[in-house]
Amino acid sequence: MTTENINILTYPQKLWLKIFMGLGVLTFAISVFTDPTRAWLNLLLSGYFLTGIGFCGMMMVAIHYVSNSGWDVVIRRVPEAMFSVLPIGFVAMLLLFFGMHDIYEWSHADVVANDPILAGKSAWLNPMGFMIRMVIYFVFWIWVGRKIISRSHAIDLDVDSSQPKSPTGLSAFWLYIGGIMFIFSSFDWIMSLEPHWFSTIFGLYNFSGMFTSGLAFIMIAVIFLRRTGILKDTVKIDHLYELSRYLFGFVTFWVYIWFSQHMLIWYANIPEETVYYIKRHVGVFGSLTVVNILLNWLIPFVILLFRKTKRNEKSLLIAASLVLVGRWVDLYMMIFPSHMETPVFSLIEVLMFAGTLAAFIWVFIKDFGSKKTLPEKDPYLEESLQLHT
Amino acid sequence: MKKYFVVSFDNEYDLVNATQEFKNSGFTLLDAFTPYAVHGLDKAMGLKPSRLSKICFMFAFIGLTIGLYGQYWISAVNWPINIGGKPWNSLPGFMPIAFETTVLFAGLGTVFTLLWRTGVLPGRKPKIYAPDVTDDRFVIVLTKDLRSFNSEKAEEISTIHHAVEWQEKLESE
Known part of the structure; x- marks a missing residue:
C-alpha cells in the first residue's frame, strides 16, 4: 500500500519547528559547559517528559484493545503517532550516561562507600544497572509497541489473505510488563535524584502525571487535526467528549495520588521522609507547589466539570494546555529542588522545553502524515463513526 | 379514561426515526420503551438534559x-x-x-x-404497555387525545418505519 504524505503543516510552521529544535540543542550544548548540573537536569526533564508522552500513546492504544472499546478507532492513529516519539526520549535518556555524575549522587563510588544507606541500595542503584535497565525498558516499550501497531496496520493492508493476528493479547502483555517498567523507570530516573528519600507511591504518582499529560496531548492534537481538516469528517465532538471525560477523571486521579503521598508523609512526620517536602514547601518552591496543584487539578477540574465545556473545543484547549504546562511544573518540582536551593528559570529552561516540544511535534506530524489517517478495515470503525454521547 | 396508541418495532433505528417523526408531526409522546439504552433517543424525543x-x-x-x-x-x-x-x-x-x-x-x-x-420505589406496580418490551421489542407509546389524535397519520408513520404492530390501549386501573 502506498503511503500518503499529507502536508499537515505549512512551510513557515515547519521552519519554526526546526528553529526551536536547533535552539534547544544549542542551549543544551552551551549550558552543559557553563552549568552542567542544570543542563543535565533539564535534559532529564525533557527526556522524561517525552518518554511519558510516547508511553501514554501506546498505553491508550493498548487499553482500548484490551477493553475492546470501539469509540476510539477514528482517533487511534493519533496516539499511535505519539508513540513514535519514544525513540527520541530513549536518545535523551541515554545521553544522561555522560551527565550521571553531575546529578546522581549514588553514581560516585567513593560517596557510596562512605554512606551506609547508599551502600545498602547500591545493588539496585549503580551506574551499570541504571543503564542496563534503561535499555531494557525502552527496548521492550518500543519493540513490543511497534508489533502491536503493525498488527493494526496489517488489518488495513491485507485485503483477503489469512486472518490478521489480534493485537489484544500483545496489548495486555505490553500494559502489564510495560506498566511495571514505567513505575521502576520513575524510581530509577527521578526518585534516585534524592537517593536517601523514598516513597513507594512515587511510581503511581508519575504514572498519573504521565496519563494526564498524554491525554492533554491527544486532545490538543485531535483538535488541531480537526481544524486543519484532516479528521474533520470522522472525528465528532462526541469523541472529544469521551477524551475530556478521561482527562477529567485523571486530573482528579493525579491530585488523589499527589495528596496520598503528601498526607502520609505529613502524618507520619518521619525526618527521613519529610526532608523531601521541607525543600518543596518553603520559599519560592512552596508557592510553586500551589501553582502545581492549580494547574494540574483545580483549574482543569473546574473547567471540565460541566457538560457544555466538555463539548467545546476552546475550553478543552485551555484545560489541556494548562495540564501540559502543569506536567512541566510537576516534573520541575520533582527534579530541580534536589540540586537547587531556589528555583532557577531562565532562557535555558524555556528554550530546552520549547525544543523538546518542537521535536515532539515534528516526529508526531511526520509519523501521522506518513500513514492512512483512518484504520479503514477495523471491525469497530463503524461503531466509532456512529458514536453518540 | 386515558387512551394510548402503542407501536412496536423490532430494531432501535426504526424506533429512533419513528420517534423523530411522531414528534415532528405533533403527536404527544408518553414514553419510549426499549430493552436496552438507545443512544440518540433522548434527542429524538426532545427530552431536556437531566438535572x-x-x-x-x-x-x-x-x-x-x-x-x-x-x-x-x-x-x-x-x-x-x-x-x-x-x-x-x-x-x-x-x-x-x-x-x-x-x-x-x-x-x-x-x-x-x-x-x-x-417513582421507582419499592412495592410499585409497573404499568406494562406492551409485554414484548421486556424481551426484544422497541415500543413507542403515544397519548391518544380524543379530539386531535390523527389515527390515520399515526398508522401511516408506523407503516413507513416498519412497525411490527400497533394497537390502541385503554388505561386499566
Whole structure:
C-alpha cells in the first residue's frame, strides 16, 4: 500500500519547528559547559517528559484493545503517532550516561562507600544497572509497541489473505510488563535524584502525571487535526467528549495520588521522609507547589466539570494546555529542588522545553502524515463513526 | 379514561426515526420503551438534559461541608486531643474522611432522588404497555387525545418505519 504524505503543516510552521529544535540543542550544548548540573537536569526533564508522552500513546492504544472499546478507532492513529516519539526520549535518556555524575549522587563510588544507606541500595542503584535497565525498558516499550501497531496496520493492508493476528493479547502483555517498567523507570530516573528519600507511591504518582499529560496531548492534537481538516469528517465532538471525560477523571486521579503521598508523609512526620517536602514547601518552591496543584487539578477540574465545556473545543484547549504546562511544573518540582536551593528559570529552561516540544511535534506530524489517517478495515470503525454521547 | 396508541418495532433505528417523526408531526409522546439504552433517543424525543447532576453536586457539597465541619468541631472545639503533636485543626488529616462523606452523600442522595422522581420505589406496580418490551421489542407509546389524535397519520408513520404492530390501549386501573 502506498503511503500518503499529507502536508499537515505549512512551510513557515515547519521552519519554526526546526528553529526551536536547533535552539534547544544549542542551549543544551552551551549550558552543559557553563552549568552542567542544570543542563543535565533539564535534559532529564525533557527526556522524561517525552518518554511519558510516547508511553501514554501506546498505553491508550493498548487499553482500548484490551477493553475492546470501539469509540476510539477514528482517533487511534493519533496516539499511535505519539508513540513514535519514544525513540527520541530513549536518545535523551541515554545521553544522561555522560551527565550521571553531575546529578546522581549514588553514581560516585567513593560517596557510596562512605554512606551506609547508599551502600545498602547500591545493588539496585549503580551506574551499570541504571543503564542496563534503561535499555531494557525502552527496548521492550518500543519493540513490543511497534508489533502491536503493525498488527493494526496489517488489518488495513491485507485485503483477503489469512486472518490478521489480534493485537489484544500483545496489548495486555505490553500494559502489564510495560506498566511495571514505567513505575521502576520513575524510581530509577527521578526518585534516585534524592537517593536517601523514598516513597513507594512515587511510581503511581508519575504514572498519573504521565496519563494526564498524554491525554492533554491527544486532545490538543485531535483538535488541531480537526481544524486543519484532516479528521474533520470522522472525528465528532462526541469523541472529544469521551477524551475530556478521561482527562477529567485523571486530573482528579493525579491530585488523589499527589495528596496520598503528601498526607502520609505529613502524618507520619518521619525526618527521613519529610526532608523531601521541607525543600518543596518553603520559599519560592512552596508557592510553586500551589501553582502545581492549580494547574494540574483545580483549574482543569473546574473547567471540565460541566457538560457544555466538555463539548467545546476552546475550553478543552485551555484545560489541556494548562495540564501540559502543569506536567512541566510537576516534573520541575520533582527534579530541580534536589540540586537547587531556589528555583532557577531562565532562557535555558524555556528554550530546552520549547525544543523538546518542537521535536515532539515534528516526529508526531511526520509519523501521522506518513500513514492512512483512518484504520479503514477495523471491525469497530463503524461503531466509532456512529458514536453518540 | 386515558387512551394510548402503542407501536412496536423490532430494531432501535426504526424506533429512533419513528420517534423523530411522531414528534415532528405533533403527536404527544408518553414514553419510549426499549430493552436496552438507545443512544440518540433522548434527542429524538426532545427530552431536556437531566438535572440529576446538579442534585449530585449539591449533595456532594453538603457532604463535604458536614465532613469537614464535623471533624473540626469534634477534634478542635468539642474535645481537643493532641495526636502526634499535630494541630487540633489538621486539615490534611481531615481530607480522607471529608472525601468519603462527599462520596457517600453524593451517591446516596442521587440514587434516592432518582428513585423519588421516577417513582421507582419499592412495592410499585409497573404499568406494562406492551409485554414484548421486556424481551426484544422497541415500543413507542403515544397519548391518544380524543379530539386531535390523527389515527390515520399515526398508522401511516408506523407503516413507513416498519412497525411490527400497533394497537390502541385503554388505561386499566
